[in-house]
Amino acid sequence: MAAAENTTTGTGTPEVSGGVVDTLGLKPDVFIAQLVNFLVILFVLWRFAYKPLLKILEDRSAKIEKGLADAERAAAHLSEIEAEHKAAMAETRAEAAAIIKEAHAKGDAKRDEMLASSREEIARLVADARKKIAEERTGAAEELKKEISALVVATVSEVLGEKIDAKKDASLMERAIKKASRE
Amino acid sequence: MLVPLAAEAITHIGALTVTNTLVNAWIVAIILIVAATVIRFTARAGAPGKFQNAVEALFEILLSTFDSVTHDRNRSKKFFPLVTTLFLFILLNNWLGQLPGTGTIGIWKEIHGAVEFVPLLRPATSDLNVTLALGILAIFSTHIFGIVTLGFFRHANKFLQFGSLVKSFKKGPIAILTAVIEFGAGLIETAGEFARAISLSLRLFGNIFAGEVLMTVMLGLFAYGLPLPFQALELLVGIVQAVVFSMLTLVFLTLATEPPHGEHADHAEEHAAAAHH
Numbered sequence: 063m064a065a066a067e068n069t070t071t072g073t074g075t076p077e078v079s080g081g082v083v084d085t086l087g088l089k090p091d092v093f094i095a096q097l098v099n100f101l102v103i104l105f106v107l108w109r110f111a112y113k114p115l116l117k118i119l120e121d122r123s124a125k126i127e128k129g130l131a132d133a134e135r136a137a138a139h140l141s142e143i144e145a146e147h148k149a150a151m152a153e154t155r156a157e158a159a160a161i162i163k164e165a166h167a168k169g170d171a172k173r174d175e176m177l178a179s180s181r182e183e184i185a186r187l188v189a190d191a192r193k194k195i196a197e198e199r200t201g202a203a204e205e206l207k208k209e210i211s212a213l214v215v216a217t218v219s220e221v222l223g224e225k226i227d228a229k230k231d232a233s234l235m236e237r238a239i240k241k242a243s244r245e
Numbered sequence: 246m247l248v249p250l251a252a253e254a255i256t257h258i259g260a261l262t263v264t265n266t267l268v269n270a271w272i273v274a275i276i277l278i279v280a281a282t283v284i285r286f287t288a289r290a291g292a293p294g295k296f297q298n299a300v301e302a303l304f305e306i307l308l309s310t311f312d313s314v315t316h317d318r319n320r321s322k323k324f325f326p327l328v329t330t331l332f333l334f335i336l337l338n339n340w341l342g343q344l345p346g347t348g349t350i351g352i353w354k355e356i357h358g359a360v361e362f363v364p365l366l367r368p369a370t371s372d373l374n375v376t377l378a379l380g381i382l383a384i385f386s387t388h389i390f391g392i393v394t395l396g397f398f399r400h401a402n403k404f405l406q407f408g409s410l411v412k413s414f415k416k417g418p419i420a421i422l423t424a425v426i427e428f429g430a431g432l433i434e435t436a437g438e439f440a441r442a443i444s445l446s447l448r449l450f451g452n453i454f455a456g457e458v459l460m461t462v463m464l465g466l467f468a469y470g471l472p473l474p475f476q477a478l479e480l481l482v483g484i485v486q487a488v489v490f491s492m493l494t495l496v497f498l499t500l501a502t503e504p505p506h507g508e509h510a511d512h513a514e515e516h517a518a519a520a521h522h
Binding site: 084085086087088089091092093095096097099100101102103104106107108109110111112114115116118119121122 | 251260262271273297326329
């Protein structure tokens, strides 16, 4: 160290005087050259490296953030749609079930109604037929009565008008019956 | 022969003395400028390449570290260019001192009548011209940032508190006493600014210069193997000093851009006074 000091200060350089400044090698031209050197580096790094890279970093993080937000929104949207879909399906199913049920009920009612009406019809027809049969029977009976009485009257008068014997009676009877059956 | 405190002149270009530390500073400048140019012309917004990725990672780490000091991403971004350049420049210069040939490749030159060995390479941070330039620039920048964010008078009032002194005359004797004391504190603060610049410079210079001396001694003792652990140590010192310098600058920048002490209290008092009247 002493040797070094001897070489720089010992002989006394003419351009810079003053012990400490000289010993430490402070020279205005070197100082300024170093300062300018650093400022140039600062400027170039600023323009070429810091500015573009920090912008890229910022843009990228913004992009990623946006992508994440978008994905989240899409997921929320999807689940919303799914829920909607599910609700719609459930509603449709319920509606379909209701329609089927109603159709069943309607069909049952119709069938019951038809059964009832046909039963009624049958009952009416049966009653009609019965009535007709009864009417016809009474009619026939009366007619038969009338016929028989007429026959009896005719037979009696015929018998009373002629001489009655067994043979005559039989033929008379036969005639009367034939007459009656013809009529 | 030991390393002299002053950087040695190699040649002269016009009026400029080209010292061996200036050669190193230029090498660092070329490395950084080439790297920046590569970034400038290859950086893309999509998937980054390997180099871009590495630089991006470094920037992210630095930014988040700055955030832990400034507590404000915007301020971190504002200070980023200066502090990062200081960090990279100092780090590269410190580490370049461990490059083989530093201090050993040189020319024989006649200085003051005696022929002496002058190394061609010497870490720029072992030259007080460089560290003082950086220190003064750093402290100067803190004042520029302070003035830009706070305004000239508010910033100046931190140091030469004439404004507070004048205001105190309206408030009575105790306020005047406080203002006088604060005026004195401001003067100390002013001297402190010069002390900061010098301490930044001398700390860096001292560490790296000492490292150079140490390496010269070790190489002189036994050149094989013996210097290795010390070289590892020097790499550590190199990054520690780069971090210390840039982080201190960041702290000073942060302090300079914060509103002055007691300003809030002043405003509150003024409001109270206005309410009374």
